[in-house]
Amino acid sequence: MKGVSVLRHRRNLLLVLVAAAVLFAALSIFWMHAAEQLSTGIDDWRRAQQEKGYAVEYQGPEITGYPDRLRVQILAPHIDSPRNWDWTGPALTGAASLFDPFTIDIDFPGAHRFQAAHADRVLRGAVTAAAARARIELKPGGAVKRAQVDLANIEITAEKLLPLRLDAFSGSIAPVPAGGAGNLPGLDLTTTANGIALPQGKGHPFGDRVEKLSIETTLLGNLPAGEPRKSLPAWRDSGGHLLIRNAHLVWGQLELRADGELRLDAQLRPAGQLTALVSGAGNTVDTLVELGVLKPEAGLGVRLALMALGKRRQIAGRSVIELPVTLRDGRLFLGPVPLLRLPPLF
Secondary structure, eight states, rough: HHHHHHHHHHHHHHHHHHHHHHHHHHHHHHHHHHHHHHHHHHHHHHHHHHTTTTTEEEEEEEEEETTTTTEEEEEEEEEETTHHHHHHEOOOOEETTTTEEEEEEEEOOEEEEEEEETTTTEEEEEEEEEEEEEEEEEEETSOOEEEEEEEEEEEETTTTTEEEEEEEEEEEEEEEEEGGGEEEEEEEEEEEEEEEEETTTTTOOTOEEEEEEEEEEEEESOOOOOOOOHHHHHHTTTEEEEEEEEEEETTEEEEEEEEEEEEETTTOOOOEEEEEEEESSSHHHHHHHHTSOOOOHHHHHHHHHHHHHOOOEETTTEEEEEEEEEETTTTTEEEEEEEEEOOOOO
8 A cells, every 4th residue: 555655746746747847838938928918019110110210229139037927128219200209218128028028118217319310400418317117008918008207317318408406307198089179089197206306406486396297188189290380280170179187386485276178379378268277376476477488467457357267275284376378269267367478389
């Protein structure tokens, strides 16, 4: 009986070893096939861009991560666009689980250098981030379900401009299926910038630091590819517009929140209506008049509008004023009082 037990134990151990070997071989074949498909997909993407007139250059890809992940590294990426811009970036590293290939994490810290030409002007600059990470969630068919980017310790430089620094930036984009008024497809867009350090000593009305600037929007309507001079009118004429759910600005003594809807008028100027919640409105007007941003008579008009139109509310223990804001005919109005001119985008 003891010999039979030993034989049974050895047989079971052998079966386990065989099963493990088969599983290991299957996993290896699966990983190699996935790695080959990934490499082919990257090459196909480059060829597709080249057919559109883009010059795409990079070193790699190098694919690692065996046995349970796919990790790809691309060095010295460079894109030269037929639309008069080019970009050179740092090393890019992307990774996805072998069992969840539809969620991709990408790391790209370093300097992103760009150049854009328009008419007789050329803009050269760089965006440098100490930490940069993105997550892309795909649908099974390959379409983007959601994309998120997070940057930290950022410096933006450009020729003939002083540098701009940010503590952090985050943004996300997610397609919205067609529906609702006009049956227009859309994109949910969210951006947040924290700790924006403006060039010092340049007379910024509320100080050299913007603590927060964020906006949650839905861009409705298909925005055609191509030059904005042509694509924006086409988007506008097809019913395209922008829904603003929460714009939030904290800058010195001023805190502003706004919701509403914006469009482009016939001259490509912003037009629409917003509801604004303002904290520190009185002091803000005084500061703008002192700096000459508002003429004294305009400042008086704003103060009268605040008293006549503003609805005082308490939010989180702070006193705020609710105000109607209108953009029309190339001007921004606070109630009936014109404040600023709004030039065309182009």
